[in-house]
Amino acid sequence: MKPAAFEYHTPRTVDEAVALLARYGEEGKVLAGGQSLVPLMNMRLARPANIIDINRIDALAYLRRERGVLRLGALTRQRAAERSPIIAQHCPILRDALRLVGHAQIRNRGTVGGSIAHADPAGELTAILLALDGEVTVRGPKRTRVIAAADLFVTYLTTSLDPHELLIEVRFPLPPEGAGWSWMEIARRHGDFALAGVGVVLAVRRGRIAEARIGLTGVGPTPVRAAQAERGLVGQPPSTALWAEAAEAVRGAVEPDGDIHASAEYRKHVAGVLTLRALQEAYERARKVA
Amino acid sequence: MSTRYAGARVPRNEDPALLRGRGLFVDDLALPNLAHAAVLRSPHAHARIVRIDAGRARRAPGVAAVLTHADLGEFGGPLPMLIPHPTLIHPKTQQPLASSVVRHVGEPVALVVAESRYAAEDASDLIEVEYAPLPAAVDLTAAAAPGAPLVHANTGTNVCAHYTQRVGDVEHAMALAPHRFRERLVVDRGTASPIETRGVVASWDPRTQRLEIWDSTQAPIPIRNGLAAMFHLPQPSVRVVAPDVGGGFGPKVMMFYPEEILVPLAAMRLGRPVKWIEDRREHFVATNQEREQIHDAEIGLDETGRILALRTVFLYDAGAYCPYGLIVPIVASTTLPGPYRLPNYHAEFNAVFTNKTTVSPYRGAGRPHGVFVMERLLDRAACELGIDRTEIRRRNLIQPDEFPYAVGLIYQDNAPVEYDSGNYPRCLEHATEMIGYAGWADQQAAYRAAGRCVGLGVACYVEGTGIGPYEGCRVTVDPSGKVFVSTGVGTQGQGHMTSFAQLVADQLGVTPRDVVVRTGDTDGFRWGTGTFASRAAVVAGTAASLAAQAVREKTQLVAATLLEARPKEIDLAEGKVFVRGVPARALSLGEVAAAANPLRFAMPAEWEGPGLEATRYFAPPRGTFSNGVHACIVEVDPETGMVSLLRYVVVHDCGRLINPMIVEGQIHGGVAQGIGGAYWEKLAYDAQGQPLATTFMDYLLPTAVEVPPIEVGHEETPTPLNPLGVKGAGEAGVIPVGAAIAQAVEDALRPFDIHITEMPLSPNRVRQLVAKARRTP
Amino acid sequence: MKIDGTNTLPASVDTVWKTINDPEALRRCTPGLKELKAISPDNYAATLQIGIAAVKGTYAGTLRITDKQAPTHYRIILEGTGGAGFMKGEGTVDLEPQGDGTLLKWVGDIQIGGLIAGVGQRMLGGIGKMLIGQFFKCLEESLGSGS
């Protein structure tokens, strides 16, 4: 189980990296944390002719909060984000989800940008980016453009980036102050890909739900935003019955695949179960803050 | 002489080197001019090989050789039949490289040797093989049915053996039984997955005409003997070393895996050492697997829950070949009766070829299946007859005064199954005490009131261990005072370097640290069979103790002349040899060893040769039977099917304990593997025989989070079958885990009245059971 | 892995039949099909390049059409072998008129073997469905655009 040969490139700047991508296109592959790519290369399922290793681009490793938005350089390690006091204080759902991404040894290398660009259908960060209406900045040879999460995820492991573009920043709009949150997932083992997972952010004002966000993972080719379920919640007084309605709406909104670990039916069912529980937990947290 | 070390928690001699990263595993071996091999394997479960073109591979940079079947000549196979059986009518073994037909995904087709493993894999990508796919026999039931695609064209059937064992008159007893219950019970495929995969390094020295092999095997001596025969070399011209072996659990006993022939052959042909290290993906298709069986079983009981008769007719999935004969299904059918009186018993199986990886024993080796069947039937009976599940077991247990107890069956070693000793009722009491069975009903009610589904399971087993034919051991005292011990049974982590040292230390009055145990090198000890079937401590341990005893007597003899006393007056302690009661008249053990090897003058005839050294062999008349009871408490989330283990209790009787710390470690590991097989680990195949779990991302070994703390209680009923009174412990942990967890999950979900008949469970399966539950609370 | 589905196509049964027998349409609509050379009628040598993200494989094989019952039924078989393993897609297609369009019913069975099957099981099912979906969507479009 040894990788096939490749040419290795270490750009020091984003411009160098983009130039290399322009030169190699389909023949080039960006190496960030490598925790998903390198296993595929070791198994020779992936045989990129050129590896463009962006790990030396210092400028891409940063994490800051600006005007209600969390800005993460693409190369920020998952572990750094997980440990960031800023995230713990302003976007705890992200911290809670990060803790379930593989294991410490994986997160020490794995990057936030990599998780998003890899777009694993069972990824955690993708679902949260979608639920929070996040966006990414990508740099191409000609221009820099911003892609909204809603337009980013195309299908299995596929985003709307073109092969010449490099993802350079991920932005998570912060949930309103005092909002409750919950990340829940069912995985076979600690650290495994979720069979199904859901992230919920809930803001409650004057006894009614002012804002609701529900993002799911592991239940289809891309992360899913349960928009209809969200609409059903907003303006309503919180109640278990209401959570149950939302859970039903979620079941209706997802079309999971089955695999050897869980059938499509199981995933659909559990997506609902988790939604109900996550809403409850998020609500309780919101209440505590209030 | 007072025992000091046997029975004590002595820290292991082997640990310091391993903790420093100074172990020597096969892959750690670096030899000058070493070449590296990669194996090209079949992507098809069943196909005809139309054409192989290795031309481009042979011309690829850094390639030393490419072997296909056409290049093997007399080594083309088929490989030897390891364990034949009279009822095995189609004893099929594989060729080192497939010639015309591949019969499972992963069957070797070509071997590439190159300057690096990277280059070898590059070249193997260049080998063109044209396959004509054939229909595959995958599903066990379907493969056994007439008209199924044939795994071996010339057999006319996939059933390679049909074997029946009977006790009493089952038909009669069953007909008279007032209560009868039938179950179809299924155990699916799993794999041992030691963290170190297999590996072979071979080196041929044309000057000395000597072949040296380093092999991650549990049985170096049989490998040495087999290779010598195959390569027409006298046994002393072949050395096989099993250095540090990173876990075995059964699959590392084979004779042969293809690579164990191909790598030495390549080394001899090329005149340079060759290394092959199995990668993890290969391990999932090329290393033997186990567990798959389907039992149709029926139990008959009287009004009081006493078993009158039991019948099981089952299918055993042999995989594509059957080099290991019928060991697994025989062990399954002879383990089924367990600790219970079974006056009438009928066990009948068909061993069936399928286009899946070959099956050979994996820790438990059929025992978990037998126990799963027996315990599930008792659970069903208890439930239907309204008898407490521990009570129905108690009523059927063999009593302490009934030993030796002849079960009436023939075991894997062709000896009668005769339980030598034990106290089954006490083990059951001990376990139910530890788990708190008496107060369980209230405790469970409290959980239910709090909306939690928590359940308890209890399961019993008897384990055949310590079978023959024999093992031997040589003990030598060095003038330095160190004691050197050599034996044929290698270790894969069971702690032989310590437990054998304890036994020897007690005889020679030294500490286990003074005793250096060497195993797994055929140059170190020439006779033996290997480490399997929970036999090493029993058979080799006894041999070590006997050899040490002989050395002790020789020491007394030699010291007597030196210290002018009678041998009987000589004592050994703290590394000293002295006259009892006169500690001043003393020599160090090393001094006596030196004196025992005189340079001049006459040597007393009664010494029977120089040195403080002796070799002894132990050949047990038959196996000795350990037993135990497992009890666990699980919590189930009926909405998601997630099961978590809250407590796990093991009460275990393996006779006298040499090192309780090591025995407990063995049990912990066995339980963890059992837990994996009960809920996480499943080798899924698709309808075409493609394995769907060939990575650790899809084949789920439990982690520290999934495995609960394991509480171990010991009972010690010595066996009369060896002077130490010890029984085997290696497999105990894994055996009844599935049975205990199945019962516990049913108990947790009693409000839903679900019924478990298949292993492994999974969140998906548990959820399915709840969804179509016979009741909803 | 068995899958099936129906598509309603905006053209007559005869037009649809022509299209699904037209090598050019097949080449255009079969996902990843790079080359299609006729060996004999209804029997083509095919080169496919199928890949998701970094996992790309080139498969050399054949595309065959059998059991023809013009203009309503055939069986189509696509086979390929490559470094990552092999794949075989087999499906029957049945056409029946529906209004002034055509109802296309298909039943397919995808077999994937070798490396990719043992490693990619988590997503293979879904990806297979996706690719077949693309095939029929493409047909729909080419028919929609009145070919």
Next chain:
Amino acid sequence: MRRREITLRVNGTTFTASAEPRKTLADFIREDCGLTGTHLGCEHGVCGACTILMNGQTVRSCLMFAVQAEGAELMTVEGLADGDRLHAIQQAYWDHHALQCGFCTPGFLMTTVEFLQDHPQPTEREIREGLAGNLCRCTGYQNIVKAVAAASQMVAADPHWVPRWASPEPPTAARASAGNGGTPTSRKRTTRSKPVKPSRSPRRRRPKR
């Protein structure tokens, strides 16, 4: 493919060797540095046997290419003991029978070094989650969990327990991008003061620019 000269430090010793870019860091450590204590169990990042410390943080050495570690400070199991004296963590593993075949052990030890820096007084739950990235097939984990708990007590008494190779100076942005991921504020940074042997270059190298 063009070979590259790679220079990195392992347990304080500088190694330079040329290798293909595709050579994994694990293979480089085992073959080119001759340090075979780091083991390969799966080569796809699940089993954790190849876990080492890179610039103070655990990484899977099978999921990195050696070229990526150019200029990095690595620690492997061989760097844990202080001469003949076992490290407290090794001693705890020995005392509690936390290893059987010993193949996965080096990875567990490296994971423990990082874990105890993050969790000086760990609960059993924290220990189990902290070890979940390493697979052991022999022990059922129970004695490993015990050993880590015991080790946490043993090192608590020693402010200099962290081997120096496991704890480089707080990483710069360059280091962060070379694999470090920022400095956790929680991390203890005191390291065991150990005389620098002449064979070891006294000053740590920065990653080559």
